[in-house]
Amino acid sequence: MSTLPDPLVADLVAIVGATHVLTDTADTARYVSDWRRNFPGAARAVVRPANTQEVSRVVSLCSARGVCVVPQGGNTGLVGGSTPDASRGEVVLSLDRMTAVRRVDPLDNSMTLEAGCTVLNAQAAAAEAGRLFPLSLASEGSATVGGVVSTNAGGEQVLRYGNTRDLTLGIEVVLADGRVLDALSALRKDNTGYDLKHLFIGGEGTLGIVTAATFKLYAQPTKVVTTWAAVRDPQAAVELLSLLGNAVGERVTAFELIGHNALAQVLTHGTPGMRNPLAGEHAWCVLFDVSEASARLDPTGAVEDVLGQAMEHGLVLDAVMAASGQQTHDLWALREHVPEAQRLEGLSIKHDISVAVSRIPEFIHEAGAALQALVPGIRVVCFGHVGDGNLHYNQSKPIGMADAEFRAVEDAVHDTVHAITARMQGSISAEHGIGRLKQAAFMQHKQPVALELMARIKQAVDPANTFNPGRMLPLDLLLSHPSH
Known part of the structure; x- marks a missing residue:
């Protein structure tokens, strides 16, 4: 039996060319499944436009035909927000061909990038101009500008420079009817x-397709002091952060908490040469950077003084300061390898929560006790950006427990963690977004009036629900x- 050609595909080919409209399963495979493999799907087609005008024409075509569009950057998201639903016949619009650095202005401290430019290439373009693009995250080699804007990504240096929303001066975005909003002003x-x-920043592609963005740039640091320290407990970590802030102010660039289970999994599954920076095992460690842009100033002495005070008061048990760029790289590699190490360890349950920094110790204590009561032997893998109150609070299954048994308690684990987060006036998603994975908790814990306002904005900007239907905002x- 012959299969009739898809007229939509033919029209997409007319816009972007045959080589950039993918329909074969082998060609579309990397576009239709998320990184965690929780939401495998299928697309009517994957289309790869080369510029904003082609994005506009593709969106206009799909909108006129009543076809839903799933915008996609590097497809590094963790909540199922950028892959197609096989039941809807959606078109994936990938921005991976739009990689240009349109402008870098070191005098204005700004730069404009197309949506498909990776974060790593953005950093390189800024560095070439003698400036710093401070967004830094584990997936920066594949995460793209459009993706980080649409998800308001954070990363390790939020403490000093803010998240993507704070870094973004302007955007260019294609609307649901194909018109282009040029708000790229610096x-x-x-x-x-x-x-x-x-x-649109943090809108998860539900309101428009970001095709370019203008970002703030900063002076490059001339000195970075990187330290790995074992701390008495999470309370000691928060107090150490306060001491550092009092001593060096905004120069505290990153401050990460790493629990014992997180480091143990990295040392088990990491690359050859990875080792514990300190002698012996410690329940809690922190990794922090203090950076200085002025060549006339060196914060090393101030950091050493803080560590000395912290040791005298029993907050810090042991510490090592990186003596070279390679040692700095090696320390940060331990932190950045945690997600991959947990994946290699086996089935896990993940959370991306935030609470006030002062309540981090309370959250860790209360959530840990509640989970042990719920699932005896559960292994909490706690790490993250404690400097801004954001924890990746994950769980690996108890030793010897079958995957099916662990999956059976997943909803109860989520409910427990999210309920404690909500009780502490925190957020169930600090930087990963909602997508499809967190919709139930989103609906449960977000204020009804906020949900109503979001729904009305979606209906006003995208009345036909063309963009990313069923992601973030449930149908x-x-x-x-x-709408009225």
Whole structure:
């Protein structure tokens, strides 16, 4: 039996060319499954436009045909927000061909990049101009500008420089009817009405397709003091952070907490040469950077003084400061390898929560006790950006427990962690977003009035629900708040 050609595919080919419309299973495989393999799907087609004009034409075509579009950057998301639902016949619009660095202005301390440019290449473009693009995350080699803007990505240096929302000066975005909103201005001050870019930053591709963005740049640090320290407990980590802030102010660039189970898994599954930076085993460690841009100043002495005080008061048990760029790299490699090590360890349950920094110790204590009561022997893999209150609070199954048995308690584990987070006025998703994975918790813990406002914004900007339907905002939420 012959299969009729898909007229939509033919029209997409007319816009971007035959080599950039993918329909064969082998060609589309990397675009239709998420990194965690939780949401495998299938696409009617994967289309790869070369510029904003082609994105506009593709969106106009799909909108006119009633075809839903799933925007995709590097596909490094962790909540199922950028892959297609096989039941809907969606088109994946990949921005991986749009990689240009449009402009770098070291005098203005800004740079404009196309959505497919990776974070790593963005860092390199800034460095070539003698500037720093401070966004830094484990997936920076594949995560793209459009993706980090759409998910408001954070990373290790949020403490000093802020997350993507704080770094973004302007965006270019294709709307659901194909029109282009050019808001790429590098202005630091513009009080002419609503700041529309903030609708799309963190919007997870549900309101428009970001095709380019303008970012802030900073002076490159001339000195970075990297330290790995064993601390008495999470309370000691928070107090050490406070001492550092008092001593060096905003120069504290990153401050990461690493629990024993996290480091143990890295040392088990890491690359050859990875080793514990300190003698003996410790329940809790921190990894932090203190950086200085002025060549006339060196924060090393101040950091040494803080560590000495912290040791005298029993906050720090042992510490090592990197003596070279290679040692700095090696220390950060331990932290950055935690997610991959946990994947190699086997089935796990993941959370990306935030609470006030002062409540980090309380959260860790209360959640740990509750989970041990729920699943005796559960292994908490706790690590993350404690400097801004964001923990990756994950769980590996107890030794000897079958995968099926662990999956059976997953919902109860989520409910326990999210309930404690909500009780402490925290967030169930600090930087990964909602996607499809966290919708149930999102609906349970987000204020009803906030959900209603989000639904009305979605209906106003994308009334046909063309972009990323069923991601972040559940379809029944949109139906329960029809537009007027």
